[in-house]
Amino acid sequence: MELRLHPRAQAHGKTIVLGEHSVVHGYPALAAGLPGGVTLTASPRPDPRQPSTLRIPAWGIDLELRVESEHPVARAALEVLGHCDGPLTGWAIAAQSTLLPGAGLGSSAALTVALARLALGPHADVGAVVEASLAGERIFHGEPSGLDSQVAARGGLLRFVRGQEPTPIPLSEPLPLLIVPSGVERRTAVQVAQVRARVERLPALGRPLLEVLGRSVDEGIETLRASKGPHDRARLGEIMQVAHGVLAALGVSCAALDALCSTALRHGALGAKLTGAGGGGCVLVLPGDDPRPIIDAFTQQGHAPISFVLHGSSPSTASPTLP
Ligand code: PMV
Numbered sequence: 001m002e003l004r005l006h007p008r009a010q011a012h013g014k015t016i017v018l019g020e021h022s023v024v025h026g027y028p029a030l031a032a033g034l035p036g037g038v039t040l041t042a043s044p045r046p047d048p049r050q051p052s053t054l055r056i057p058a059w060g061i062d063l064e065l066r067v068e069s070e071h072p073v074a075r076a077a078l079e080v081l082g083h084c085d086g087p088l089t090g091w092a093i094a095a096q097s098t099l100l101p102g103a104g105l106g107s108s109a110a111l112t113v114a115l116a117r118l119a120l121g122p123h124a125d126v127g128a129v130v131e132a133s134l135a136g137e138r139i140f141h142g143e144p145s146g147l148d149s150q151v152a153a154r155g156g157l158l159r160f161v162r163g164q165e166p167t168p169i170p171l172s173e174p175l176p177l178l179i180v181p182s183g184v185e186r187r188t189a190v191q192v193a194q195v196r197a198r199v200e201r202l203p204a205l206g207r208p209l210l211e212v213l214g215r216s217v218d219e220g221i222e223t224l225r226a227s228k229g230p231h232d233r234a235r236l237g238e239i240m241q242v243a244h245g246v247l248a249a250l251g252v253s254c255a256a257l258d259a260l261c262s263t264a265l266r267h268g269a270l271g272a273k274l275t276g277a278g279g280g281g282c283v284l285v286l287p288g289d290d291p292r293p294i295i296d297a298f299t300q301q302g303h304a305p306i307s308f309v310l311h312g313s314s315p316s317t318a319s320p321t322l323p
Pocket residue numbers: 016019020021022023024103104105106143144145146147148188192275276277278281
């Protein structure tokens with residue numbers, strides 16, 4: 001049978017609303033699909049024995065997918081395609097991405113999910129797509145919880161526990177949020193190892209911190225489900241504040257992220273926290289009624305806030321758009 005790729009595939013970016021790091025240790029997390037993500041197109045090369053290529057201009061990536069390659073993107077891409085019994089040579093794959101790479105917005109999971117869909121097709125079982133994505137994600141992140149791949153494949157707002165089917169979370173009202181990239185790069189695997197080391201050194205302190213993060217998820221979900229206006233949004237903001245403080249206590253905030261959170265709060269945000277692995281990457285901001293002073297303050301500081309509205313099952317963009 002001739003091995004083929006499908007001509008086009010897509011996957012979402014993501015932001016973690018609550019529960020990063022504790023999710024690695026078995027607690028729940030709440031994460032949202034971003035409206036933007038990765039779109040791949042595939043076309044056959046003239047000779048099927050030629051190495052496949054992967055071009056992602058937005059990330060400065062232009063690779064030949066050779067088995068001997070040490071580039072993590074090439075290794076991950078071949079791993080995903082191999083996992084799907086897809087063709088390993090003879091295809092030119094091009095990506096369009098609205099996601100900043102390495103910023104905790106799920107860029108690698110979006111890429112690996114889209115690659116799996118190129119091989120398995122648009123109607124493939126989402127569980128199979130996630131499994132294939134994880135084969136590539138392990139190359140990037142060691143032992144990922146699987147949260148990123150689930151959100152990249154499904155979108156919407158999901159409660160996720162490692163090893164379980166995610167639960168879609170409906171919202172009683174749309175929730176406007178801002179993501180602010182710090183511009184500081186970090187590696188998820190390094191941040192995850194740092195948390196593990198702290199919890200191992202100081203288990204009597206570290207384990208309760210992870211538990212509080214886990215509890216923040218269900219407190220947050222309860223608040224979102226019941227939300228009927230400013231009072232409930234303020235409560236969610238407070239939960240985000242607690243989560244940021246606990247993540248800082250676990251050692252994964254940094255001066256740049258703390259400064260972004262302070263700017264947001266000084267200009268009327270109800271809550272602000274790091275999102276993703278921390279140590280850099282992005283913060284997530286819950287604005288009050290008027291997000292403009294917050295957006296203006298960040299813009300004046302040279303940041304490019306990303307604004308989006310969460311609708312529970314399917315988020316949609318507002319301006320400013322994803323970069
Ligand atoms: O790669 P990031 O920045 O989105 O972080 C992933 C979230 C962690 O909980 C820190 C790791 C994981 O595997 O869930």
